[in-house]
Amino acid sequence: MSDKKYIDQATGTETVGHEWDGIEELDTPMPRWWVWTFYATIIWAIGYVILYPAIPLVNSATEGLLGWTSRGEYAKEVTAREQQLAPIRAAMVNSDINSVATNPELRTQAINGGASAFKVHCVQCHGSGAAGFAGYPNLNDDDWLWGGDLEAIEYTLVHGIRQPDHDETRFSQMPAFGRDGILQSNEIQDLVSHVRTISGDETPSAASQRGSVLYEANCAICHGPNGTGDRLQGAPNLTDRIALYGRDRASLTETITNSRYGVMPRWGQRLDPATIRMLSIYVHSLGGGETAPQPEQTAEAGESDDQS
Numbered sequence: 004m005s006d007k008k009y010i011d012q013a014t015g016t017e018t019v020g021h022e023w024d025g026i027e028e029l030d031t032p033m034p035r036w037w038v039w040t041f042y043a044t045i046i047w048a049i050g051y052v053i054l055y056p057a058i059p060l061v062n063s064a065t066e067g068l069l070g071w072t073s074r075g076e077y078a079k080e081v082t083a084r085e086q087q088l089a090p091i092r093a094a095m096v097n098s099d100i101n102s103v104a105t106n107p108e109l110r111t112q113a114i115n116g117g118a119s120a121f122k123v124h125c126v127q128c129h130g131s132g133a134a135g136f137a138g139y140p141n142l143n144d145d146d147w148l149w150g151g152d153l154e155a156i157e158y159t160l161v162h163g164i165r166q167p168d169h170d171e172t173r174f175s176q177m178p179a180f181g182r183d184g185i186l187q188s189n190e191i192q193d194l195v196s197h198v199r200t201i202s203g204d205e206t207p208s209a210a211s212q213r214g215s216v217l218y219e220a221n222c223a224i225c226h227g228p229n230g231t232g233d234r235l236q237g238a239p240n241l242t243d244r245i246a247l248y249g250r251d252r253a254s255l256t257e258t259i260t261n262s263r264y265g266v267m268p269r270w271g272q273r274l275d276p277a278t279i280r281m282l283s284i285y286v287h288s289l290g291g292g293e294t295a296p297q298p299e300q301t302a303e304a305g306e307s308d309d310q311s
Contacts, residue, residue: 011029014029016029016030016031017029017030018030052065052067053067054067054068054069054071055067056072088112091109092277094109095112095280095281096276096277096280100153100157100280100283100284103280103284104153104284104287110284112281113280113281113284113285114285116277116278116281116285117284117286117288120274120278120285121133121286124270124273124274124282125282128267129141129142133289137248137249138247138263138265139265140247142289143289144245144290144291146240146243146245146291148232148237149164149173150234151287151291151292151293152287152294152295153283153292154295156286156292157283159173159267160279160283161269161271162269163266163267163268164266164267165265165266166266166268166269169269173237173267174237175225175237176262176264177258177262177263179260179261179262180221180259180262181260182260182261186217186221190213192252193210193214194214194217194218194221195214195252195255195256195259196208196210196211196214197210197212197213197217197218198214198241198255199211200214201229201230201242202230202241202242202246203242204250226238226240230242247263247265
């Protein structure tokens with residue numbers, strides 16, 4: 004019986020030899036092109052497994068005879084791009100930063116590269132739009148604590164702020180007037196009233212008058228007799244309405260009582276000189292960048308609170 008062939012009368016095609024409820028299945032052969040295509044895919048798969056990494060192992064995978072890896076291809080592309088940019092990066096590093104900023108081609112490259120570096124290294128503190136948060140300066144305005152010209156920004160990036168392991172870091176330290184027992188709580192409130200008065204947030208009062216005496220004795224040496232600040236000491240301008248930690252009474256009370264100690268990494272040990280220069284030019288371009296100070300200018304030209 005097994006040798007008997009059953010032919011479908013309607014199609015002339017051999018059947019598989021069994022039926023269900025009168026229904027028989029045709030044993031139609033596959034098209035030759037499909038069969039050969041299937042064989043070709045098998046051969047291609049075997050070749051791929053031999054030539055490329057394909058079979059996962061416990062801690063790695065088979066390497067393949069060609070030694071190809073996606074990471075290797077990425078490294079080649081990065082290397083090629085670095086070689087392409089090498090002359091531009093060298094020109095940035097070997098030229099004065101002010102001349103780089105006035106060269107249209109180098110400036111464009113610096114701003115584009117600085118924007119990319121900013122997204123990787125700076126947005127965590129200064130925000131994606133560089134507007135900052137409480138305790139983290141807004142880099143878009145023209146208020147600067149340490150200086151907003153290109154050289155000052157680059158110096159701050161290279162050496163950081165309040166880095167205890169680095170002698171050239173930007174450093175200033177405000178006393179904790181309340182915590183260290185220098186002033187009593189009522190005196191701190193009088194001092195807050197004076198600061199809010201010179202910034203225009205309050206009108207003069209008896210408390211602010213008492214606070215002005217305390218200010219002259221304790222604060223004028225750093226912030227200046229008029230409260231306009233001193234960039235050489237990193238002392239902010241108290242007469243404007245920009246305050247890094249807030250200018251309401253509660254924030255000012257906390258600042259005077261316990262002081263503040265904001266820090267910024269010194270990127271000179273983390274980033275290459277070209278990247279730092281591009282970051283400097285990018286930050287300078289955000290809207291608050293200043294021209295280089297002239298020799299006759301003094302620290303009294305300081306404006307205030309940005310630490311970038």
